[in-house]
Amino acid sequence: MKKFLTAAVAMMMLAGCSNTPKPTPTPEPEQDYAAKSEGVMTFAEYDAAELDTKVTIEAYVLGHQSWWNDKVTVYAQDPDGAYFLYELPCSEEDAAKLVEGQKIKVTGYKSEWAGEVEITFDEGDMTALEIEEGNWIAEAVNADEFWGSPDLITMQNRKVYFTGVTVEDYTTDEDGATGAAFAYKNPTDKTDDLYVQLTKGDTTYEFCVEYYLCNEETDVYKAVEALNIGDVVDVEGFLYWYNGPNLHITAVGAAE
Amino acid sequence: MRRKIAAALLCLCLTALCGCHGSRGMSAFAIPEEFDETKTYELTFWAKNDTNKRQTAVYEKAIADFEELYPNIKVNMRLYTDYGRIYNDVITNISTGTTPDICITYPDHIATYMTGTNVVVPLDELFADEKYGLGGNELKYDGPRQDEIIPQFLDECAIGGTHYALPYMRSTEALYINRDYVEALGYEVPDVVTWDFMFDVAEAAMAKDEAGVFLINGQKIMIPVIYKSTDNMMIQMLRQKNAGYSDADGNIAIFNDTTRELLETVAVHAKSGAFSTFKISSYPANFLNAGQCIFAIDSTAGATWMGSKAPLADIPADQFVDFETVVRMVPQFDPEHPQMISQGPSVCIFNKPDSQRVLAAWLFAQYLLTNDVQIGYAETEGYVPVTSKARNTDTYQAYLEEAGTDGNLHYDIKIQASRILLDNVQYTFTTPVFNGSASLRDAAGQLIEKVTKSVRRKETIDDAYMEKLFADVTALYRLDQKQGGAAYTEDSLGPLPAASKALLAGLCGVWVLILGYLAWDYRRRSS
Known part of the structure; x- marks a missing residue:
């Protein structure tokens, strides 16, 4: 499974989903990638920090959404945990440097929005991001054991994958069953997110292809569009949270 | 060598003139005598929906x-x-001459689009055109x-006395209240509802037991007041207080003592946890529906x-709690003289070299005001039609009655x-529109x-803080x-920017040098 997803991700990521070949995960670390510079929190310290406190972290880029208006939203991880950097003030030039594995140092405020623990920033604070020397690529972690469990939140923001989940009829309270395996947020010209509901056991989650991470040109977007109700798939992505788990899918394929 | 200098000067001169030519933009739109139905026109319409x-279905039907x-x-x-993405994309496309033909937008944004010459089509002549104007005799609808x-609503689309848009839909903000909790x-x-009343109730709702559970809802989360659009919050508070915001000439008046007082009030209730915002906490509706908010203020x-x-929801069904919802106008300082913002999408059309294409765009923009489109779209949300023609139909009245x-x-x-x-x-208002009003x-x-x-981050809110803020x-x-x-007339654009002055001075210098060279050359040849 890991091989499949690694290969799939390699084809699908665009700043996370680009079609360019992607480096394979870094082999067994020879150095301590969780080590922090002076004045930087470990993940445990970050995790323990109260909301609305100032935090400084170092991490490695997993992917990022499209740069816009001097901001970029970044998914990042270190060997101990993961971070969601919401609307990080950033020049377009620096955003181009945020390739997968790039080490960064970020100073902002620990925040929570609809259950998503994230780092937010003062508007226009162009000092929040420092691009550092270093490179480490996180390998996706199997999170099957947490499906349907409240403990899934311990995996929040990490690069994870789930195996053997079933594609549901995409149903909304408004419309009832639609007979479709997925739903466009904007069906007219596909310029927004793509939703899919996946079930394993008694639990169904709604995941999405986040448009600004993987747009309609990416293979993952097209792969979700090709899903059928009842398909059993493996799915990989960044474990975002929106009133519950809301994986930002970066790869999907038939279950192995 | 002298020839090279002359050529270089000429090149510089031509380059400068070309630069000027490029900045002049398109010619003003003139209404064609007849709409040419023998040619085909492909129009681009940038629209916005609320997820x-x-x-979307109303738009698609209107187009069909x-x-x-x-x-x-x-x-x-x-x-x-x-709307922010539309705005950004339009700005980008103005520079490349690839604007859409028709665009849903806000007047604040149009004011910025108009910094280019003849980019947005003024509509007054089109309104009045006998054939293709509003209610025109050649319209097919x-x-x-x-x-x-x-x-x-139409007045809201005027900038400097000229209409640059049609209103499409209008809304205001409302206060959605969990009545059960208020009464409890x-x-x-x-x-x-006054601001004081709302914050009094909100503070009363902050009581917790020893385990940190809120007494009012038995949950660990309660944010009694959540405001979706804090720009509207500040604008309405200032208006209700008759305090400064801006004037039509673009003079900024927001940094005043009333603003400080209002922010101090915000700080008090943010500190107790009784107040938060969409940007900080998430959608007010989600908290209201989960019994974690009492006053949700949103469009x-x-x-x-x-x-x-609620027929639309973002939270799982098992997180909903049952309560009676009541709707009121946004909180007021003076209930006898309420004031509330008027907002909602308007539609503008962009100029193109082909005036027939612009006329086609106008025909479509105007079609968006026909009854079926107006009523169909208004019924999707708490919008209201912008025409009395649509409002007075039996269809719309029956909709309200039911x-x-x-x-x-x-x-x-x-x-x-x-x-x-x-x-x-009669109690609605809008803010002055000028280039910069969106900022x-x-x-x-x-x-x-x-x-x-800042309060949540335990910073001190005092005079020094306000000055820095x-x-x-x-x-x-x-x-x-x-x-x-x-006022966006050609003769009232204000003093030239320094860069423009420098460019003009440079041009003058170039001409002086060219003429000087020619004079010198002429004298040399003559002698």
């Missing part, structure tokens, strides 16, 4: 019906869910006359998400929200967001760089 599939009437016009729609557009705290919901155009039986008869099309909270605006149009609006919201965040927000939104007034 509501019914709105229009194309049936005008088979030579094809309308390609691009949908956005965010029954459009409204100008006097059938609600005057207040010993209060009665008044017809007009009437978000009404279908509000209430324990409030609560079902939980979807006639969802009572949605229709109550629409009535807030229908019944109070000022952002700054107004940023003041509240920043104070709320005002300075920071001024710099961030470039409010110290007045960008122009509301």
Whole structure:
């Protein structure tokens, strides 16, 4: 499974989903990638920090959404945990440097929005991001054991994958069953997110292809569009949270 | 060598002239005598919906019906869910000459689009055109006359005395209240809620037991007041206080003592946890519906998400709690003289070299004001039609009368929200539009967001803080760089920027050198 997803991700990521070949995960670390510079929190310290406190972290880029208006939203991880950097003030030039594995140092405020623990920033604070020397690529972690469990939140923001989940009829309270395996947020010209509901056991989650991470040109977007109700798939992505788990899918394929 | 110098000077001169030529933009649009139906026109329409599939369906039906009437016009729609993205994309496309033909937008944004020459089509002559104007005799549909557009809404589309847009839909903000919780705290919901009342109830709701559970809802989460659009919050508070915001000439007046007092009030309730915002906490509807908020303030155009039986929802069904929702106008300082913002999408058309294509765009823009489109779209949310023609139809009146008869099309909270605006149009207002007014609006919201965040971050809110806040927000939104007034006539664009002055001076210098060289050369040859 890991091989499949690694290969799939390699084809699908665009700043996370680009079609360019992607480096394979870094082999067994020879150095301590969780080590922090002076004045930087470990993940445990970050995790323990109260909301609305100032935090400084170092991490490695997993992917990022499209740069816009001097901001970029970044998914990042270190060997101990993961971070969601919401609307990080950033020049377009620096955003181009945020390739997968790039080490960064970020100073902002620990925040929570609809259950998503994230780092937010003062508007226009162009000092929040420092691009550092270093490179480490996180390998996706199997999170099957947490499906349907409240403990899934311990995996929040990490690069994870789930195996053997079933594609549901995409149903909304408004419309009832639609007979479709997925739903466009904007069906007219596909310029927004793509939703899919996946079930394993008694639990169904709604995941999405986040448009600004993987747009309609990416293979993952097209792969979700090709899903059928009842398909059993493996799915990989960044474990975002929106009133519950809301994986930002970066790869999907038939279950192995 | 001299020849080279002369050629270089000429090149420089031509380059400079070319630069000037490029900046002049297109010629002003002139209405063609007749619409040419022998040619085909492919139009681009940038629209916005509220993540509501019914709105998309209304747009699609409008396009299909229009194309049936005008088979030579094809309308390609691009949908956005965010006005900010439309604004950004239009700005980008102005520079490349690839603007859409028709665009849903806000007048604040149009003011910025108009910094280019003849980019946005002024509409007054089109309004009055006998054949193709509002209610024109050559139209293939029954459009409204100008006097059938609600005057207040039409006025909102005028910049410097000229109309640059048509109103498309209008909404205001509403206060969605969990009445059960208010009454459980010993209060009665008044017809007009004041800010003081709301914050009194909110503070009363903050009582917890020893385990940190809120007594009012038995949960660990309770944010009694959540405001969706803090720019509107500040704008309405200032208006209700008759305090400064800006004038039509673009003079910024927001940094005043009343603003400080309002921010101090915000700080008090942010500190107790009784107040938060969408940007900081998430959608007010989600907290309201989960019994974690008592006063949710959001657009009437978000009404279908509000209430324990809301037809649209973002939270799992098991997180909903049952309560009675009531809808009121936004909180007031003076209930006898209420004031509330008028907002909602307008539609503008962009100039193109082919005036026939612009006329085709105008025909479609105007079609959006026909009854079926107006009523169809208004019924998707707590919007109201912008024409009396649509409002007075039996269809729309029946829709209003049937409030609560079902939980979807006639969802009572949605229709109550629409009535807030229908019944109070005389109390609505808009803010002055000028190049830079969109930034000022952002700054107004940023003041509240920043104070709320700072309190949560345990920063001290005092005079020094306010001074720095005002300075920071001024710099961030470039409010110290007045960008122009509301009157966009050719002769009232203000003094030339320094760069332009330098360019003109350079041009003069070039001509002096050329003429000097020619004179010297002539004298040399003569001698």
